[in-house]
Amino acid sequence: MSRKNVVFQKLVNTLLEHVKNHCKTGDYLPSDVSLATQFNVSRTTVRKAIEHLESLDLVRKMDAQKTLLAMPEAHHFFDVSQHSKPKEKLVEEHFISLIQSGKLKPGDKFSELELARQSDTSTVAVREFLIRFSRFGLIEKNPRSQWKMKNFDEAFVDQLYEVRHLFEMHSLSNFLQLPEDSDYWQELNALFIEHKQLSLKMDTDYEDFPRLDHKFHGLLQKAHPNQFINEFYDIISFVFHYHYQWDRSTERERNALAVQEHINIIGKMLMKDYHGATLALEKHLNTAKQSLKKTAIL
Amino acid sequence: MSRKNVVFQKLVNTLLEHVKNHCKTGDYLPSDVSLATQFNVSRTTVRKAIEHLESLDLVRKMDAQKTLLAMPEAHHFFDVSQHSKPKEKLVEEHFISLIQSGKLKPGDKFSELELARQSDTSTVAVREFLIRFSRFGLIEKNPRSQWKMKNFDEAFVDQLYEVRHLFEMHSLSNFLQLPEDSDYWQELNALFIEHKQLSLKMDTDYEDFPRLDHKFHGLLQKAHPNQFINEFYDIISFVFHYHYQWDRSTERERNALAVQEHINIIGKMLMKDYHGATLALEKHLNTAKQSLKKTAIL
DNA sequence: CAACTGTTTTTTATTTATAAAATTCACTCA
DNA sequence: TGAGTGAATTTTATAAATAAAAAACAGTTG
Structure with missing residues (x-):
């Protein structure tokens, strides 16, 4: 069997949707090239889609002019609901779920074929995912042998945190050297308020923290x-x-x-208290490290 | 076509070589299992190899006892000379040579198929290599589109050096905190002498520097x-x-x-002059960065 | 000549097939 | 019982095939 024409089908649907919202019967459609760039596909695919629309009697081509004959109806659309997600995503989701459910533990071995079957993809897709994933340093493989979950030991956590410490301290120091009038100070202030608000309703919204965490690090990175x-x-x-x-x-x-620790750090930062912020960050990193060790190490 | 039995052929040759050096006619050979572990292949391959030796009348199996009938001669060996290197290596070498010869420059696009043909491998091998290689941050790819050499610009060098600076300073500081009686001080001293020696014959042996450079960083890492x-x-x-x-x-x-800069750094380290070593390293990193910018940026 | 179209050529994504090599299973014998 | 064997099963590495999609080419027209 060969690959499915998902790009084509999706384009047809997008095109129909677009026409429904922006055009009326008798309009001329834009050129192939502009459609291709607009929807981020190649011109070949655009042409195939237009041909398809012609065969549905929705569009007529005359002298390279594409005229809209009629408005699209529901039955013109492709049923795209059973397009499975991209293979890449399927493998990733399956693998991550194996890890998170504890079915794959440090030290375990696993085969590509097995993953391919379970996630309903090919060994090629699996292998490519695993190669990409191996940059996390959690899996390894010897030639002609299966993959293996690396041991997630104390040394690993220590090394991870050693680097994290270096980086976060560095980011902090850079941020504090931003000029007074930088917009990032405003953003930091807004983030401070968001943290404060969350801290008030922590007992119900505690799952919202990772988002803020991510935002905080994102801000430091952006700066x-x-x-x-x-x-x-x-x-x-x-x-x-x-x-x-x-x-x-x-x-x-x-x-x-x-x-609370974030509030402490950001507060010190806003007051330009370099030393205090450093200490607060130090403390935060340390809490995180200990907590990771406690839950993760077997 | 399918894969070649290189592992098998190599094992046969290794086995013959081993027998030639360690056994004499009439000896019993070790068990399958021990041979398999010794030569780092599976037992299946060992068995196939032994069968092959039987067919050459070099070995006879009786009741699971493997007796050496005769010493191997030159003509018993497989001609392994035309086994091409592992695909992985072929792709890598070809790709690196393209980069180094300047045929692939920042901003260029290239296709997997093209690389596969040029390096006489398959698109799968190429693709896997490229995925692995992309961790260097020098290439990128969008789905359904070709690979592209990323722009190697000033920002890239700056970011690279920012991290390098962090890491090397950190390593230095760690090294200086080693206890007085650590063996690593001895090693550092030996390296100091090696540097001194090289510096005397620099005009002829300057190509030897990268080796020392690598050794220096290796030592810091080891510690x-x-x-x-x-x-x-x-x-x-x-x-x-x-x-x-x-x-x-x-x-x-x-x-x-x-x-000279290395000698300066190591000298200061050996004298436990933390401040001096830091300054010397700072200077070294800066030289390297400037030099990289000068030669590399277009 | 620049943007466009029709056509042709390449390249990517995906599947299938097969031998090599690794691994597992069931059994034997000291 | 535990290391070892023979046979069966699974997995990996590799090649080959094919349709989808992208990219290149060669004209055409305003």
């Missing part, structure tokens, strides 16, 4: 971008997200504490 | 290992190696300067 630091932060986020799933029982307390 | 920092150093090394190829004219001066 002084660095692709390498940013990439590393992905790893941190993943490892966190990944292991905290194992023990959701203490999530509320953890988040409550973290919010 | 305080961190997989994330280590991995990042791979990126640094590669980017360096990669871009310096573009301008070999000044290599001698660059290396001569770098050796």
Whole structure:
């Protein structure tokens, strides 16, 4: 069998939707090229879609003029509901779920074929995902042998946090050197207020913390971008997200504490108290590290 | 067509070589299992190899006892000379050579198929290599579209050096906190002498510097290992190696300067002069950064 | 000549097939 | 019981095939 023409079908639907909202019968449609760029596909696909519309008697081509003959009806659309997600996504979701449900534990071995079957994809898709995923440093593979979950030991956490410490301290120091009139101070202030608000309704909305956490780090990154630091932060986020799933029982307390620590850090930052902010961040990182060790290490 | 039995053929040759050096006619050979572990292949392959030796009348199996009938001769060996290297390696070498020869420049696009043909491998091998390689941050790809060399601009160098600065300063500081009697001080001293020696014959042996450079960083890493920092150093090394190829004219001066700077740093370290070592390292990193910018940016 | 179209060529994504090699299973014998 | 064997099963590595989609090419027209 060969690949499905999802790009084509999706384009037809998008086109119909677009026509329904912006055109009326008798209008001329834009050129192939502009449609292609507008919907981010190649011209080949656009042409195939237009041909399809012609065969539905919705469009007529005359001398390279595309005339809209009639408005599209519901039955003209492709049923796109059973297009499965991109393979890549399927594999990822399945693999992550295996990890989070504890079916794959540190030290375990697993095969590509097995994953491919379970996630209803091909070994190629699986393998490519695993290669990409291996940058997180959680899996490894020897040639002609299966993949293996690396041991998630204390040394790993220590090394992760060593780097995180370096990076976050660096980001903090950079932020504090921003000029007084930088817009980022405004943003930081807004974030401070958001934290305050969340802290008041923590007992119900504690699941909202990760969003703020992400926003905070995003702000520091935006103020002084660095692709390498940013990439590393992905790893941190993943490892966190990944292991905290194992023990959701203490999530509320953890988040409550973290919010307070964030408020402390941001408060010191807003007061330009470099030393205080550093100490507060130090404390925050340390809490996080201990908490990770407690829940994650077997 | 399907895959070649290289593992098998190589095992046969290794086995013959081993027998030639360690056994004599009439000896019993070790069990399948021990051979398999010794030569790091599966038992299946061992059995196939032994069967092959039987068919050559070199070995006879009786009741699971493997007896050596005769010593192997030259003609028993497989001709392994035309086994091409592993696909992975082929792709890598080809791709790197494209980059180093300047045929692939920042901003260029290239296709998987093209690379596969040129390097005499498959698109799968190419794609897997490219995915792995993309962690260096030098290439990128959109779905359904070709790969593209990222722009190697000043921001990239700055970001690279920002992280390098953080890491190297951190490593230095850790090293200086080693106890007086740590063996690493001895190693550092030996390295100091090596540097001194090289500096005397720099005009002829300047190409030997990268080895020392690598050794220096290796020593710092060994004293305080961190997989994330280590991995990042791979990126640094590669980017360096990669871009310096573009301008070999000044290599001698660059290396001569770098050796002096290393001597300076190590000297200060051995004297436990923290402040001096930091300054010296700072200077070294700065030289390297400027030099990279000068040769690499278009 | 620049934007467009029709046509042709390449390239990517995905599936299938197959031998090599690894792994598992069931059994044997010291 | 535990290391070892023979046979069966699974998995990996690799090639090949094909349709979808992208990109390149060659004209055409305002």
